[in-house]
Amino acid sequence: MTHHAEHGYEAKAAQGGEGGSAPKLKTENPATGKPSRTYDGHTREQALAIARQVREAFPDWRRTSFTERGIVVGAAARILRERKDEFARLMADEMGKPVTEGLAEIEKCAFNCDYFVENAEGFLANEPVKLDGGRAYVTFNPLGPLLAVMPWNFPFWQVFRAAAPALMAGNPVILKHASNVPGCALAIEGVFREAGAPDNVFRTILIAGRDTAELIDSPDIAAVTLTGSVAAGKAVAEAAGRNLKKTVLELGGSDAYLVLEDADIDHAATVAATARMVNGGQSCIAGKRFVVVAPVREAFEKALAEKMSAMISMGDPLDPATKLGPMVSVKARDEIHRQVRKSVEKGARLLCGGEVPDRPGAWYPPTVLADVKPGQPAYDEEVFGPVAAVIEARDVEDAIRIANDSEFGLGSGVLTRDIRRGEEIAARDLEAGMAFVNENVRSDPRMPFGGVKHSGYGRECGVFGIREFVNIKSVHVRE
Numbered sequence: 394m395t396h397h398a399e400h401g402y403e404a405k406a407a408q409g410g411e412g413g414s415a416p417k418l419k420t421e422n423p424a425t426g427k428p429s430r431t432y433d434g435h436t437r438e439q440a441l442a443i444a445r446q447v448r449e450a451f452p453d454w455r456r457t458s459f460t461e462r463g464i465v466v467g468a469a470a471r472i473l474r475e476r477k478d479e480f481a482r483l484m485a486d487e488m489g490k491p492v493t494e495g496l497a498e499i500e501k502c503a504f505n506c507d508y509f510v511e512n513a514e515g516f517l518a519n520e521p522v523k524l525d526g527g528r529a530y531v532t533f534n535p536l537g538p539l540l541a542v543m544p545w546n547f548p549f550w551q552v553f554r555a556a557a558p559a560l561m562a563g564n565p566v567i568l569k570h571a572s573n574v575p576g577c578a579l580a581i582e583g584v585f586r587e588a589g590a591p592d593n594v595f596r597t598i599l600i601a602g603r604d605t606a607e608l609i610d611s612p613d614i615a616a617v618t619l620t621g622s623v624a625a626g627k628a629v630a631e632a633a634g635r636n637l638k639k640t641v642l643e644l645g646g647s648d649a650y651l652v653l654e655d656a657d658i659d660h661a662a663t664v665a666a667t668a669r670m671v672n673g674g675q676s677c678i679a680g681k682r683f684v685v686v687a688p689v690r691e692a693f694e695k696a697l698a699e700k701m702s703a704m705i706s707m708g709d710p711l712d713p714a715t716k717l718g719p720m721v722s723v724k725a726r727d728e729i730h731r732q733v734r735k736s737v738e739k740g741a742r743l744l745c746g747g748e749v750p751d752r753p754g755a756w757y758p759p760t761v762l763a764d765v766k767p768g769q770p771a772y773d774e775e776v777f778g779p780v781a782a783v784i785e786a787r788d789v790e791d792a793i794r795i796a797n798d799s800e801f802g803l804g805s806g807v808l809t810r811d812i813r814r815g816e817e818i819a820a821r822d823l824e825a826g827m828a829f830v831n832e833n834v835r836s837d838p839r840m841p842f843g844g845v846k847h848s849g850y851g852r853e854c855g856v857f858g859i860r861e862f863v864n865i866k867s868v869h870v871r872e
Contacts, residue, residue, distance in 0.1 A: 493715070789818070
């Protein structure tokens with residue numbers, strides 16, 4: 394995997410941060426390429442002091458009831474909805490997300506908060522165990538301060554996905570966000586402050602990525618969750634492993650969708666285009682590889698190119714009519730274009746897109762590559778942008794083999810009219826943390842979210858997510 398800038402641990406601050414000095418975090422509007430704002434970051438010493446303050450807040454927070462925690466997290470949901478327009482504009486300015494998508498992201502965050510307010514107590518209720526000679530049960534105790542290292546591509550959702558269950562479980566949270574979305578990071582801290590969270594129960598720190606390992610070393614950090622690249626995941630796992638701290642890693646993805654010979658081609662192409670263009674293609678669970686059995690490959694290619702070409706209207710992310718905004722940066726756009734060019738040089742066929750628009754900003758059109766094979770970047774690497782790769786398979790067994798021929802295992806899909814067959818493939822054969830039949834992969838607070846292989850380990854969301862950062866304690870009582 395070659396992309397870097399999209400993930401929080403590796404995001405680069407502006408000059409500063411050396412020798413204990415605070416970094417300056419400069420944002421740039423990706424639609425115009427013009428500088429936007431500059432934020433003063435924290436020194437290492439300030440970050441470590443914040444971690445101590447959060448640790449000191451932990452004993453009181455862990456003793457609060459679920460009702461008391463729910464008042465805070467529920468109020469956060471209300472504030473998110475009240476200020477959704479403001480937050481959607483902030484995302485558009487910092488990372489280019491169209492405001493319509495930003496509004497949906499904020500609503501999803503609020504729903505996530507509501508969901509854990511309603512369900513946390515049940516998810517973490519004592520579980521009795523029938524044993525001879527007394528009573529026994531399992532109880533779930535909070536671990537302590539959770540360091541959340543988060544990326545820019547869903548700057549509110551990925552934070553709330555981790556923070557809401559952690560807070561409801563009794564863990565305070567420290568957010569280290571991507572360096573290109575500091576405004577979002579501070580806004581999220583403000584949401585919890587306005588919601589009535591006690592001092593230091595949720596804090597944001599603005600530090601350079603290289604200082605994250607030192608923060609993980611701090612005894613004031615109990616656990617770490619990261620959404621980011623494989624390289625970032627390895628670095629966090631190494632730092633946490635030295636300290637025997639629990640981690641959850643949600644890393645890259647190269648989601649494969651199988652298109653079987655009986656698929657409704659128009660529907661399959663619609664699902665594929667939607668899956669590929671999630672967040673302008675800048676999503677770990679966006680569909681990236683479309684593995685099509687030979688008899689329907691040509692028809693699917695034609696339909697997908699038509700669907701993707703219809704999404705080409707790139708526009709101002711602040712315009713509610715805009716469907717496709719810019720990529721996060723010119724650097725990220727140039728990396729995608731390099732992957733497309735190299736793939737074509739190595740034999741891939743360009744069906745649509747593939748040209749850098751002559752305009753300021755980080756723009757790139759929806760692009761479809763056919764004849765994608767091993768040895769091409771579109772096959773071998775995660776492509777973090779609006780580029781779909783069509784790969785031909787001889788038959789279903791070959792399609793399954795190709796889908797699993799990846800270092801990643803996050804999401805996957807099967808497109809077929811034979812629902813039973815598709816479900817069997819999804820549930821049994823695909824090496825991924827999630828598998829969807831006849832629809833695009835997406836996260837949902839009610840279902841576990843995470844991957845296998847180089848896509849990471851552990852789960853977010855649902856009962857499995859809230860139980861990641863608790864001490865699962867066995868209690869025996871002889872009466």
